[in-house]
Amino acid sequence: MVDAVFKVLGPVQVCRPDGQQILLGGKPRAVLAVLLFNVNTVVSRERLMATLWEDPPASAIANLHNHVSQLRKLLPSGTQLATTKAGYLLQASVEQVDLLQFERAVRLAHAEDEQGDLHAAARHYERALSMWRGKPAEGTKLTGPMLAHLTELEERLAAAKLNWAAAKIALGRPAEAIEGLRGFVVEQPLCERAWQLIMIGHTQTGQRDKALEAFRQARSVLTGELGIEPGEELQQLHAAILADTKPAGGPAPRTRICRLPSDVKYFSGREPELADLDRLLCSAAEQPPNAATTCVISGTGGVGKTSLAVHWAHRLRDRFPDGQLYVDLQGFSPSATPMPPHHAIRILLGFLQAPHDRIPPTFEEQIALYRNLLTGRRVLLLLDDAREPDQVRPLLPPTPDTLTLVTSRTMLTGLIAEGAELLRLTPLSHLQAGRLLKRRLGPNRVTAEREAADDIIKTCAGLPLALSIVAARAIINADLPLAALAEELQPESTRLDALQTEELNTDLREVFSSSYRVLAPQAADTFAHLGLAPGPDISLAAATSLIGQPHAHTRALLRTLETAHLLHQYAPGRYRMHDLVRLYAIERGHLDLSVADRTAAVRRLVDFYLHTSHAADRLLSPHRRGTIDLDAPAPGCLPTPLASAAAAQTWFTAEHPCLLAAQRLADEHDLHASVWRLAWTLDAFHLAHNLLQDCVATWRTAATATRHLTDSDVHALVRQLLGRACSRAGHHEESLSHLAHALARYEKTGNIAGQARTRHSLAIAWAYRQQPEQALVHLEHARQLYKDVGDAVAEGNVLNSLGWSQALLDDFVPARKHCEQALSLLRRHGDRLGEAATLDSLGYIAHHTGRRAQALDHYHHALTLRREFGYASLEAETLSRLGDTYHALDRHTEAAQAWKQALTIFQDQHRATGIKDVQAKLETLNTTPGESST
Numbered sequence: 001m002v003d004a005v006f007k008v009l010g011p012v013q014v015c016r017p018d019g020q021q022i023l024l025g026g027k028p029r030a031v032l033a034v035l036l037f038n039v040n041t042v043v044s045r046e047r048l049m050a051t052l053w054e055d056p057p058a059s060a061i062a063n064l065h066n067h068v069s070q071l072r073k074l075l076p077s078g079t080q081l082a083t084t085k086a087g088y089l090l091q092a093s094v095e096q097v098d099l100l101q102f103e104r105a106v107r108l109a110h111a112e113d114e115q116g117d118l119h120a121a122a123r124h125y126e127r128a129l130s131m132w133r134g135k136p137a138e139g140t141k142l143t144g145p146m147l148a149h150l151t152e153l154e155e156r157l158a159a160a161k162l163n164w165a166a167a168k169i170a171l172g173r174p175a176e177a178i179e180g181l182r183g184f185v186v187e188q189p190l191c192e193r194a195w196q197l198i199m200i201g202h203t204q205t206g207q208r209d210k211a212l213e214a215f216r217q218a219r220s221v222l223t224g225e226l227g228i229e230p231g232e233e234l235q236q237l238h239a240a241i242l243a244d245t246k247p248a249g250g251p252a253p254r255t256r257i258c259r260l261p262s263d264v265k266y267f268s269g270r271e272p273e274l275a276d277l278d279r280l281l282c283s284a285a286e287q288p289p290n291a292a293t294t295c296v297i298s299g300t301g302g303v304g305k306t307s308l309a310v311h312w313a314h315r316l317r318d319r320f321p322d323g324q325l326y327v328d329l330q331g332f333s334p335s336a337t338p339m340p341p342h343h344a345i346r347i348l349l350g351f352l353q354a355p356h357d358r359i360p361p362t363f364e365e366q367i368a369l370y371r372n373l374l375t376g377r378r379v380l381l382l383l384d385d386a387r388e389p390d391q392v393r394p395l396l397p398p399t400p401d402t403l404t405l406v407t408s409r410t411m412l413t414g415l416i417a418e419g420a421e422l423l424r425l426t427p428l429s430h431l432q433a434g435r436l437l438k439r440r441l442g443p444n445r446v447t448a449e450r451e452a453a454d455d456i457i458k459t460c461a462g463l464p465l466a467l468s469i470v471a472a473r474a475i476i477n478a479d480l481p482l483a484a485l486a487e488e489l490q491p492e493s494t495r496l497d498a499l500q501t502e503e504l505n506t507d508l509r510e511v512f513s514s515s516y517r518v519l520a521p522q523a524a525d526t527f528a529h530l531g532l533a534p535g536p537d538i539s540l541a542a543a544t545s546l547i548g549q550p551h552a553h554t555r556a557l558l559r560t561l562e563t564a565h566l567l568h569q570y571a572p573g574r575y576r577m578h579d580l581v582r583l584y585a586i587e588r589g590h591l592d593l594s595v596a597d598r599t600a601a602v603r604r605l606v607d608f609y610l611h612t613s614h615a616a617d618r619l620l621s622p623h624r625r626g627t628i629d630l631d632a633p634a635p636g637c638l639p640t641p642l643a644s645a646a647a648a649q650t651w652f653t654a655e656h657p658c659l660l661a662a663q664r665l666a667d668e669h670d671l672h673a674s675v676w677r678l679a680w681t682l683d684a685f686h687l688a689h690n691l692l693q694d695c696v697a698t699w700r701t702a703a704t705a706t707r708h709l710t711d712s713d714v715h716a717l718v719r720q721l722l723g724r725a726c727s728r729a730g731h732h733e734e735s736l737s738h739l740a741h742a743l744a745r746y747e748k749t750g751n752i753a754g755q756a757r758t759r760h761s762l763a764i765a766w767a768y769r770q771q772p773e774q775a776l777v778h779l780e781h782a783r784q785l786y787k788d789v790g791d792a793v794a795e796g797n798v799l800n801s802l803g804w805s806q807a808l809l810d811d812f813v814p815a816r817k818h819c820e821q822a823l824s825l826l827r828r829h830g831d832r833l834g835e836a837a838t839l840d841s842l843g844y845i846a847h848h849t850g851r852r853a854q855a856l857d858h859y860h861h862a863l864t865l866r867r868e869f870g871y872a873s874l875e876a877e878t879l880s881r882l883g884d885t886y887h888a889l890d891r892h893t894e895a896a897q898a899w900k901q902a903l904t905i906f907q908d909q910h911r912a913t914g915i916k917d918v919q920a921k922l923e924t925l926n927t928t929p930g931e932s933s934t
Helices: 026-037 045-052 060-074 098-115 118-130 146-170 174-187 192-204 208-225 232-242 271-284 305-315 341-351 363-374 389-395 413-417 430-441 443-448 450-460 464-476 482-489 492-498 508-517 521-530 540-547 551-563 579-592 595-620 645-668 672-688 692-708 712-729 732-749 752-768 772-789 792-808 812-828 832-848 852-869 872-888 892-908 912-927
Strands: 013-015 080-083 087-091 293-298 323-328 380-386 403-408 421-424 568-571 574-576
Touching: 026 045, 026 060, 026 087, 026 146, 045 060, 045 087, 060 080, 098 118, 098 146, 118 146, 146 174, 146 192, 146 430, 174 192, 192 208, 192 232, 208 232, 271 293, 271 305, 271 421, 293 305, 293 413, 305 323, 305 380, 305 403, 323 341, 341 363, 341 389, 363 389, 380 389, 389 413, 430 443, 430 450, 430 464, 443 450, 450 464, 450 482, 464 482, 464 508, 482 492, 492 508, 492 579, 508 579, 521 540, 521 551, 521 579, 540 551, 540 574, 540 595, 551 568, 595 645, 595 672, 645 672, 645 692, 645 852, 672 692, 672 712, 672 872, 692 712, 712 732, 712 752, 732 752, 752 772, 752 792, 772 792, 792 812, 792 832, 812 832, 832 852, 832 872, 852 872, 872 892, 872 912, 892 912
Parallel strands: 293 403, 293 421, 323 380, 380 403
Antiparallel strands: 080 087, 568 574
């Protein structure tokens, strides 16, 4: 086999024809890895950026272009890296890429295996395995969607290795298979197939004791890691070895009644749920003599409840030798009414072969006959699509030999209260959904359009029915690219249209509609209102304001929706919808609510977020300059009362995505004053947690909204705070433009306090540009202006900024004087956050003037205050400087502790500069442990 030019199944390598290896840096190597994983397929710039950066910088496009240009210069002749309108395309032949060679070898092995040529299959598997030199793209930092792809590649390697071992055993060479699988079970000890092959291999070589030991190891791992016994195949193999017999395919089938629908041809995933059902079957054997076992499989429409139940029932058919019965109760059928129990019992009696003329006339007598016919039989009963407990109760057999599965879109709480088990079915994971799509469309078609397939999986949100509808369309239109289907699914407003079919049972909108139609009027109204909520989830308190109902009544209505699987309480007091259910809720909101109702609901929700966040901000920043006044909340709006700064931090953290969405919602509904006020209430939280891009975005939205307002001071305030946000986020030119605009407006209206705030912001902007001299000019202006208006707290904060800027210029004597004046003012007026900032400045000054013990005192006091208000961003900076002082005192253990705490915060906030700085400091402890720094 030709040695590949491009190698990605291990460390990424590029080799020239003469064998010389081309060395690539970190980002170019990562770009090449992504292109190789998608070789001969266009990769969009957006996908590359998402893979290279968790939070792409503003210069991401330019950086990406440079990386691609660098790659082009280094790639061997005969290879082509093309730029297209949609992205970049690396073109290469199978012989040039080890990944393509691996895939071809696996395909050839499968083909030979199907033809029965095991020798050829084993050779091809060996060639495929030889391509691997470690983990794919080992040593290359990749993020985002590529991580799932790397996992899938490793799974394909594992499958190839297991298939190779099976071929070796079938060829009578078990020793090679066992040797090859030793390392495999070390890395993947939960793989039952690997243990099974090892046991068969040992049995084939006559080493029965080793085969039994392998089973003991497998059982120990499975029970220890997962808390489950080995699967049926492994246990049957173990029993066969104990009996000193050759592994057999199980007992001969017994005559039985089988009324199940056909097994699901393309069933995929659901391993944990299948294991739960297996455990249920095992526990059923331990029930009291007259206790029957019932399990309710519950989940939203289209999530695959029936498929799971039918597939498991077929898989366990030998455990029920007397039959498997199935009745569709049509509880949520869009084309039929729910089946009453007296109809269902006639169907079941027919299945049990009761003569028609012997069936008694009354329902009670029919139930008695039904139960009598089941006595002594081991039967699986599957009652599909039940709406309510009373539809099911008469059909439940009392005999412990019968297991009943009930599927329903509601949780059938009454049955659960009476002892039934509950299995809640959630959407498929991205990886499971990908496997299902590959089984339906074939791996080649999905692999050829990986990006489009990923988009389809994402928009279908793990709902098997949605995936099946898209797959059916792709099969019917074999020439239609998956990219076209993915594009059709992208717009949220028409996504449900793209998932329509001609049959009601497979029309996703109709599936959701059948669940919606059975809701009580108030519950249906609540569902429609929830379609107006813009965030990824909603709290009970926010929902109370949204629907305008009392708190307790709202909780009851949400519980009704939760029971119907139209809503999920994923954390106490927090609810979210499946993505596609949410789109249906949005439709119902626009169809079923009047314009006046929608307008009032939006106003209540926006006011809830605005008033609660304003109260939270006042707790976190009690001495903040330029407070704002709010109108009274809309009737029916109930803001959340908050008792402390800690409670405010917790609320902001939980609600932050919803607050951003609420600002966008206010903007869409022309609530212009609420738009800029929400930006105001979020400002301090954003700065405290280094959410700088969110801060800039909210103020940009506010600046757009204020164009519709006439208050000049509001315009100036918004531009001032947008300028400050831009300076902190590194948008320096934009920052100075906004601040100049704000200053001019304040000077025109004669607003001295506004001028002072803007001068202070200008000083911050120049400080971020590493020009403290310019900052000092504006700070002196700001100090005088605050004196003129008698704002002592603001003057104290400016004095601290003045001292800090002087300290950065090594002018420590006036720096200390100004900071001590600031500390006195701020303590006198109770500004504890300003006090913390000033103590941090004094710690820095003390450290750099040789008063290290005093520096420690200042830093520790500053940390206490900053932690009190939850200002993690500022806490990290103080910790970093505290570590510097400990290091200068040769107290290296304490220095390391402070730096590690700072590093954790910097990493949580994705602050690259802080991470790099602290990591460099920690490295000094390893290289020069006795060295002091100043």
